[in-house]
Amino acid sequence: MDEPWTHTTVMLKEAVDALFLDGPDASAPFGTYVDATFGRGGHSRAILARLGPQGRLIAFDKDAEAVAEAARIQDARFSIRHQGFKDLGELPPASVSGVLLDLGISSPQIDNPARGFSFRFEGPLDMRMDTTRGESVAEWLATADQQQIAEVIRDYGEERFAVQIAKAIVARRQERGAISTTTELAQLVAGAVKTREPGQNPATRTFQALRIFINAELEELQQALEASLVVLKPQGRLAVISFHSLEDRIVKQFIAKHSREVYDRRAPFAAPKAMKLKSLGRVKPSQAEVDGNPRARSAILRVAERTADGS
Known part of the structure; x- marks a missing residue:
């Protein structure tokens, strides 16, 4: 292959x-x-x-x-x-x-935009290790409530702006529909994270958290x-x-x-x-x-x- x-x-x-x-x-x-x-x-x-x-x-x-x-x-x-x-x-x-x-x-998982693991590439917001089963990140974010989203981002990403990010995700969902791509999520997170760690994209912790969660x-x-x-x-x-x-x-x-x-x-x-x-x-x-x-x-x-x- x-x-x-x-x-x-x-x-x-x-x-x-x-x-x-x-x-x-x-x-x-x-x-x-x-x-x-x-x-x-x-x-x-x-x-x-x-x-x-x-x-x-x-x-x-x-x-x-x-x-x-x-x-x-x-x-x-x-x-x-x-x-x-x-x-x-x-x-x-x-x-x-x-x-x-x-x-x-x-x-290869990170660098393939079709897998949706990276905020560096435009791609579907998937992040499943096994694409033959289970729920994608986009599907989960379309239905999860604000508290669930905040807990996942906080607990699995150790992100101190988890509540602000969760609020932004839910507000976006209510205004324009669910997030479906990696770049949409990365841009939304960048707007919600007030300070950035040197050399780190503000979406890093959120993407890590969602990947860890969706794959258990x-x-x-x-x-x-x-x-x-x-x-x-x-x-x-x-x-x-x-x-x-x-x-x-x-x-x-x-x-x-x-x-x-x-x-x-x-x-x-x-x-x-x-x-x-x-x-x-x-x-x-x-x-x-x-x-x-x-x-x-x-x-x-x-x-x-x-x-x-x-x-």
């Missing part, structure tokens, strides 16, 4: 190294690995290059264009599922040696993290690349929660429940990578290992 939009995989070597280094089958990897966000396949291809002949890689992606790209990989060890990573738990328990989650959106990204992330505890083998690795504070906070807190022993206050002398994960720290992209790919600047890779005795 030839497209004019390209994608540079963020933290490619660091993420793949995190899955394999000192993990199960490290010398000749033959286990099952999961790329839970195939995108355009950068991480998947690097994982396949490291796997032994008996290894297996299962990829997930709910974007039909990503699934079409995956069909170009002619490798018997590889399979793709047209599903979001919330469905990770469908895999058998303790069957996976490594799970990689590369969160957010890919460059944070809820899906929580589901995938919980599922990883079930599907990972002992010593299996979890590697998560996040790009904004809401995602990273969820990942950080999840790893911290499961990286400590749990005591039952009702039975103070009972042995604590063993921790389920061992945190292996975080990694940020090198300055060279940020210089070559500015979209990597906010990336954080967090890595954890499934413990042998955590239930």
Whole structure:
């Protein structure tokens, strides 16, 4: 599938190294690995290059264009599922040696005006990762009330002018009908946001919020993290690349929660429940990578290992 939009995989070597280094089958990897966000396949291809002949890689992606790209990989060890990573738990328990989650959106999604993710291009206000199902942003904004809109923009975009933006959206809807394009929304937000952060378009936070909400990204992330505890083998690795504070906070807190022993206050002398994960720290992209790919600047890779005795 030839497209004019390209994608540079963020933290490619660091993420793949995190899955394999000192993990199960490290010398000749033959286990099952999961790329839970195939995108355009950068991480998947690097994982396949490291796997032994008996290894297996299962990829997930709910974007039909990503699934079409995956069909170009002619490798018997590889399979793709047209599903979001919330469905990770469908895999058998303790069957996976490594799970990689590369969160957010890919460059082809951002740069394709037809997808409606970017305020930089005129396009339909869609923003769905999976365009075969669900409600678009335009459809949701056409019926949501002012309070709902304000809460989404505030909670998912951390936008302090959320109420003013919501009022402007509803007023516009009442006067001239629903917003249908990206540029219409961007212009409306620019008029409602009184101060701008240096170097940032005033619509940035609103577009982020609506994208996260319409795709239930944070809820899906929580589901995938919980599922990883079930599907990972002992010593299996979890590697998560996040790009904004809401995602990273969820990942950080999840790893911290499961990286400590749990005591039952009702039975103070009972042995604590063993921790389920061992945190292996975080990694940020090198300055060279940020210089070559500015979209990597906010990336954080967090890595954890499934413990042998955590239930």
